[in-house]
Each structure stands twice: as structure tokens, then as C-alpha cells.
Amino acid sequence: MTRDLNLYFDNAATSWPKPEAVYKAAEIQMRQACGNPGRSGHTRTLEADRLIYRTREAAARLFNISDPARVVFTYNATDALNIALKGFLKAGDHVLYTAMDHNSVLRPLGRLRRDELITSTMIPCSDQGYPDLDYLEHSYRPETSLLVINHASNVTGAIAPLSDMIASAHKRGIKVLVDAAQTAGVVPIDTQKEEIDFLAFTGHKGLLGPTGTGGLYVSSGLDLNPLREGGTGSQSEMDLHPASMPERLEAGTLNSSGLAGLLEGITFILNTGVEEIQKSESHLRQYLYTKLQSINALTLYGPGDSGQAAAVVSFTLENADSGEIGYILESSYGILCRTGLHCAPLAHQAIGTFPEGTVRLSPGFFTAEKDIDYLVNALNEIVRLVSG
Ligand SMILES: Cc1ncc(COP(=O)(O)O)c(C=O)c1O
Structure with missing residues (x-):
């Protein structure tokens, strides 16, 4: 050979x-609709703003999210997972995660443990990559606040039994963060049916978008402390970051050309099914x-x-x-x-x-x-x- x-x-x-449309859209956005979304009111800014809103709507449609404002754009799944973990966990919390988790979950948890803010328990997995549900049942503590679920392993491909794991956590009032880095765009995800609290996804894998794109869905009624604070183009007179979504978790200029490409990636997926x-x-x-x-x-x-x-x-x-x-x-x-x-x-x-x-x-x-x-x-x- x-x-x-x-x-x-x-x-x-x-x-x-x-898909060809992804490359084209990213280029066109950089060349023609290059305004800074959400900043000032001139034509190009408004055009960029609309494009990002359409991307938010497309992501909301894909994951069956009723309010697109609950989708925040991040730079990748790692960024989304950090925002969720560091924005949600409080001193004294206990977290459950699985052996299939990626370093983008393990390392933020490691940092929070090292700083003596949280404790955590790893749920072991089978040699194929499936979490031990009996072990999970016996791992909850009174201070457990979050279960992190690796939706599909990036080593074995094993898809976790999402509904069972979410039901197990919810019956104890525990919130669930789903790492959909390996499943968004390639496995159906229905946030409402599954009652997912937080969904972290990346744009550059199954969603077929450019690198530097990703997102986090935060279900309504939940609030995260922002990891980053700064310019949003809104409520500029305030000395604190705005409380309204999606600005709450999006500080600084977004990756608009990447998101233009991501819109085409998601559109391809919605059209294909x-x-x-x-x-x-x-x-x-x-x-x-x-x-x-x-x-x-x-x-x-x-x-x-x-x-x-x-x-x-x-x-x-x-x-x-x-x-x-x-x-x-x-x-x-x-x-x-x-x-x-x-x-x-x-x-x-x-x-x-x-x-x-x-x-x-x-x-x-x-x-x-x-x-x-x-x-x-x-x-x-x-x-x-x-x-x-
Ligand atoms: C399961 C899982 N989680 C998180 C990530 C991080 O994704 P990103 O590179 O978009 O930050 C990956 C990437 O390989 C992954 O496989």
C-alpha cells in the first residue's frame, strides 16, 4: 500500500x-458582517447580533430548549464545563462524577478539591465504559449538590444511561450537568424530556462548526456565578456584570465568525436529522x-x-x-x-x-x-x- x-x-x-457552508459562512461573517455583536447600533453590529441570535435559536431547536436566551456561547466544551462547575458549586458541596470523565471535568474538580472547597466521589465504570449505577445509588451524601454525567466516552464511545442517572439524582433534589462533547449533533438530546439542568457542548466536533465555539445550556430558574465578568454592551453603567441571560455568562466579544460557521453546522444537522x-x-x-x-x-x-x-x-x-x-x-x-x-x-x-x-x-x-x-x-x- x-x-x-x-x-x-x-x-x-x-x-x-x-459542510461547505460552514467554511463559507465563517469567511463571509469576517469579511462582510464584521460588527461587534451587542455593541453600538450600526448596521454591521446589528447584523452580527442577529446572526448570533439565529445560532442561539438553532442550538435551542436542536436540544429542545424553549428559551434561546438560556443558551450561552463559550469557546469549547472545556470552557462550558468550567463555567458550570465553578459557577454552581459552593464551599462544602459534594460532587459525583464518573470514571469516563474528561480532564475538562476532572481538572476543575481537582482544583476545587485542592482549594478545599468541595469533596467528590468517582463512580466506577465497567471495562466497556458504562457507569456502575448501584455504586451511584450508594454514593449520595446530604451535601451532594451535583452529578456530572459524561454522555459518551471519548475513549470507548459508551453512551451513559442518561434518563436513569438523571432520575436517580433528581429524586434526591440533586442537579445534573451533562457533558455532551461527544454526543451533541450525533445523538439526539432533548433537554426538556430528560430534564437536564446544565448541558455543556462543543461546536467543533459533532456540531460540525469551527474550533473556538461551544455552549452551555442553563435551565430556567438556575443561576450560575459568572466565571468571567466584563463588557456586554448592555447596562454599562453598572459596576457588576448583568444578571440577565445570556449576558450573565458571556463577557467580552464573542467569536462571531466561528458562530456563523456553527449556525451552518447546526443547520446541516437539523436538515439531515x-x-x-x-x-x-x-x-x-x-x-x-x-x-x-x-x-x-x-x-x-x-x-x-x-x-x-x-x-x-x-x-x-x-x-x-x-x-x-x-x-x-x-x-x-x-x-x-x-x-x-x-x-x-x-x-x-x-x-x-x-x-x-x-x-x-x-x-x-x-x-x-x-x-x-x-x-x-x-x-x-x-x-x-x-x-x-
Ligand atoms: C468527553 C469530552 N468532554 C470534554 C471535551 C473537551 O472538549 P473541547 O475540546 O471542546 O473543550 C472533550 C474533548 O475531547 C471530550 O471528549
């Missing part, structure tokens, strides 16, 4: 390609998983049934370093993937791949079966090389 392609299997890190996208990605994951199973030397991680998983498959090859496999895949075959710990060290402990990590393959909506065939042939050759 020769390197004549550049095949992208790293959609769990950031999706590529994007999240169910359709999920069906297609689930088919691709199963196709990939089954083909990888035929390579005996590989150990696969994550659910064998792709109906309960986001499009992520991790594997290891005995006596081979995952970074080295990633290097050979790119240098000899033009295949791009992610290796190592994927910013989720506890997930790797749960599946037994810490500290070496795995090779992670994440197809996307635009991946073709023939790309997977090429990848699997490349892996067969690499296995022969390494074991030979």
Missing part, C-alpha cells in the same frame, strides 16, 4: 471535513468494529454493540506502543488518528490501558466504508510487520 491519501479518523478530537446521523455513524462504527475484530492480534475496547455507542473505537496491539502505531499509520498510510490517554486517564484505568493508552479511531458522518477498508488493510500490514 502506498501513501496517496489523507484519511481522517480523528473526529472525536475535532470533526473534519465540515440527528437520528439519521446517529444511524449512519452507528453503522460505520459497527462496520469498523467488526473488521477490526477479524485482526486477532488487536484487543478492542468499548461496546461491541454500536447501538449504544458514539463512533469511537479504541484498540491496543500486544507489545506495540500505541504512539508508534499512530506514527506508522500516518507516515506510511496517510491515516490520521489519536493515540495515548485522550485526556481521560481514569477511563483508561477503568478499561485497563493506563498509562500506555490506546489507538483511537473515530469515523465521522463523512467517512466512507472504503476508507475503513483501507484502514483495516493498513492495520493488517502493520500487525504483520510488528509481529513478524
